[in-house]
Amino acid sequence: MRLFGHFFHAQFLLLAVVEYLSFVSVYLFVSPLLDTTRISAPLAQRWPEAAFAGMVLVLAIASMGLYDARQREGIKGALIRLMVACLSGLLTMTLLDALFPLFTTDAAYIGEYVLLAFVYSIGLRIYFYKFVDGNVLQRRVLVIGAGRRAASIDKLRRKTDQRGFELAGYIRTAMDEAVQVGNHKLLDIDDDICRYAIEHHIDEIIIAPDDRRRKLPLEGLIDCRMSGIAITDLLDFFERETEKIRLDLIQPSWLIYAEGFRRNILRSVAKRAFDILISSVMLVICAPLMALTAIAILLESKGRGPVLYRQERVGRDGRCFNLYKFRSMRADAEKDGVARWAQPNDSRITGVGSWIRKYRFDELPQLWNIFVSDMSLVGPRPERPEFVEQLSKVNALYKERHRVTPGLAGWAQVCYPYGASRKDSMEKLQYDLYYVKNHGLLFDFYILVQTAEIIFFKKGVR
Numbered sequence: 001m002r003l004f005g006h007f008f009h010a011q012f013l014l015l016a017v018v019e020y021l022s023f024v025s026v027y028l029f030v031s032p033l034l035d036t037t038r039i040s041a042p043l044a045q046r047w048p049e050a051a052f053a054g055m056v057l058v059l060a061i062a063s064m065g066l067y068d069a070r071q072r073e074g075i076k077g078a079l080i081r082l083m084v085a086c087l088s089g090l091l092t093m094t095l096l097d098a099l100f101p102l103f104t105t106d107a108a109y110i111g112e113y114v115l116l117a118f119v120y121s122i123g124l125r126i127y128f129y130k131f132v133d134g135n136v137l138q139r140r141v142l143v144i145g146a147g148r149r150a151a152s153i154d155k156l157r158r159k160t161d162q163r164g165f166e167l168a169g170y171i172r173t174a175m176d177e178a179v180q181v182g183n184h185k186l187l188d189i190d191d192d193i194c195r196y197a198i199e200h201h202i203d204e205i206i207i208a209p210d211d212r213r214r215k216l217p218l219e220g221l222i223d224c225r226m227s228g229i230a231i232t233d234l235l236d237f238f239e240r241e242t243e244k245i246r247l248d249l250i251q252p253s254w255l256i257y258a259e260g261f262r263r264n265i266l267r268s269v270a271k272r273a274f275d276i277l278i279s280s281v282m283l284v285i286c287a288p289l290m291a292l293t294a295i296a297i298l299l300e301s302k303g304r305g306p307v308l309y310r311q312e313r314v315g316r317d318g319r320c321f322n323l324y325k326f327r328s329m330r331a332d333a334e335k336d337g338v339a340r341w342a343q344p345n346d347s348r349i350t351g352v353g354s355w356i357r358k359y360r361f362d363e364l365p366q367l368w369n370i371f372v373s374d375m376s377l378v379g380p381r382p383e384r385p386e387f388v389e390q391l392s393k394v395n396a397l398y399k400e401r402h403r404v405t406p407g408l409a410g411w412a413q414v415c416y417p418y419g420a421s422r423k424d425s426m427e428k429l430q431y432d433l434y435y436v437k438n439h440g441l442l443f444d445f446y447i448l449v450q451t452a453e454i455i456f457f458k459k460g461v462r
Contacts, residue, residue: 001013002240003442004440004442004443004446005260005438005439005440005442005443006243006438006440006443006446007239007240007241007243009069009163009164010137010164011069011128011132011133011136011137011163012067012068012069013067014132014137015067015124015125015128015132016058016062016067018124019057019058019061019121019124020054020055020058021054022117022120022121022124023053023054023057023058023117023120024050024051024053024054026113026116026117026120027046027049027050027053027054027113028043028046028047028050030116031109031112031113031116045104046104049102049103049104052102053093053103053110053113056089056092056093057085057086057089057114057117059089059449060085060086060088060089060092061082061085061086061089061121062446062449062450063085063088063449063450063451063452063453064081064082064084064085064452064453064456065081065450065453066078066081066082066085066125068450069160069163069164070160070243070415071160075129078125079122081453082118082121082122082125083118084456086114086115086117086118086121088452089114090110090111090114093110093114094107094110097110133159133163138163138164138165138166139164139165139166139203139204139230140165140166140168140200140201140202140203140204141165141166141167141168141202141203141204141205141206141237142168142169142170142171142187142193142196142197142200142202142204142205142206143167143169143170143171143205143206143208144170144171144173144205144206144207144208144209144216144217144221145170145171145172145173145177145207145208145209145210145234146170146171146172146173146177146179146180146181146186147177147178147179147180147209147210148178148180148210149208149209149210149234149249150170150180150181150206150208150209150210150234151180151181152208152234152238152246152248152249153167153206153208153234153237154167154181154182154185156241156242161241161242164240164241165204165241167185168187168200168202169185169186169187170185170186170187171186171187171189171193171217172186173209173215173216174215177209177210177211178210191217191220192220193205193217193220193221193223193224194220194223194224194227194229197224197227197229198227198229202224202229203229203230204229204230204231204232204237205221205224205229205230205231205232206232206233206234206237207221207231207232207233207234208234208237233254234249235249235250235251235254235258236258239434239437243411243415243431243434244415244430244431244433244434245430245433245434245437246430247395247397247426247429247430247433250397258437260437260438261403261436261437267440267441270441271376271441271444272373272376274377274441274444275370275371275373275376275377276371278370278377279367279368279370279371279377280371282367283367283368283371286364286367289361289364290326290364290365293326293352293356293361293362293364294307294326296352296356297326297327297350297352297353300350300351300352301331301350304331305327305330305331306327306331307326307327308324308325308326308327308365309324309325309326309327309328309329310322310323310324311323311325311384312384312385313382313383313384313385313406314382314383314384314385314388314402314406315374315375315382315402315405315406316402316403316404316405316406317402317403318399318402320385321369321374321375321382322374323366323369323374323375323382324365324366324368324369325362325363325365325366326356326361326362326363326364326365327350327353327362328349328350328352328353328354328356328357328362329348329349329350329353330348330350359455360455363408366408367408370408373405375405375406375407375408376404376405376406376407376408377407377408377409377444377448378407378408378409378410378411378439378444378447378448379404379405379406379407379410379435379439380401380404380406380407380410380412380432380435380436381406381407381410381412381413382406383425387425390422391422391425391426391429394422394425394426395426395429397429397433398425398429400433400436401429401432401433401436403436404435404436404439409447409448409451410431410432410435410447411431411432411434411435411447412428412429412431412432412435413451413454414447414450414451414454415431416428416431
């Protein structure tokens, strides 16, 4: 399902809705059974606080990636993330209630509510993973084509990759087409594709021939379309299922006619206002932490070398700007003037630098870059001019990342680990292009929520 320009798997949207309604019900009807003497407000007055408490828990769970179809953690990993989410939800509600009294009950009641919600969520998720995930709300798809492009669907073999669809089979478009899918998946049907699709409950037909100039069964496809069966291009299918734009399958005609890549003045103004508000507030809140980080760097280096590291990066429309970071490497890390990718266990990283990189404290000065509009809170990560030049030669679409303002957080950072090579950069480019095509304020908010998991579990740290 597409919401705010981004694709969500229907199973996880259903889980989020059911979980939210359950949390509201637990607050209103189950928690009071523990101690009715502490409930002074009538039921009608407690509805807003129940709705708020449920929303805080759902957002906390989302921040741990537990509504994300790409989540590949086992039961143990999911349980740890659920526990962290509930604890962070409890902390958030406690702090907000201390600053702005929101609840008619005491803190102990909120703690008992979160514990009950945690237990209920465990039971709900056990049922979900066993009976719902990958079993319901899937589209049954039929693929037109059996060559290289069509075979790319066959490579989606993990359960996490097949959550949204069930593959019925492939139809060869021409006798001279080089078949690259298993023969057992080839369908030998009559010319009446529509009759076959209806009889076998096909929801969607994917157009994936290697050569679009070959004759497609247009009459049958039109019949299918008019019968309510969706007809989808292969790239649109992959965009929906993998939440990225496949570089190896992309065609110029798709870029020309695809939805997205739109300018919106109101969206740009709202995004800039949001950036100014959040960056200014965060600069004030993080000032003590930034001061302590600066002192730690000075003490470790015995006053030698700068505290802040200034580096040229490429911003929107290819314009360069100076990006600020706390220095996490030796002052002579690039004394020969050659730009290098950071590597695992990089010997150039200092002791303090290793710690601040783990928790992304080294990037706090970029809040100033956001405030002065060099960057945004969300967008593709800005890269150095030397690397941009190299990567643009690998794939000309790399420069399309600069159609939007670069960001502190990004869709590629949420979906892919740290990139430190040309290959990694091309993988991340697929997610960056997806963001450029579909970006919006609510999608940005979703990315910011998901970024909490990246920071807490130290994903992609070098």
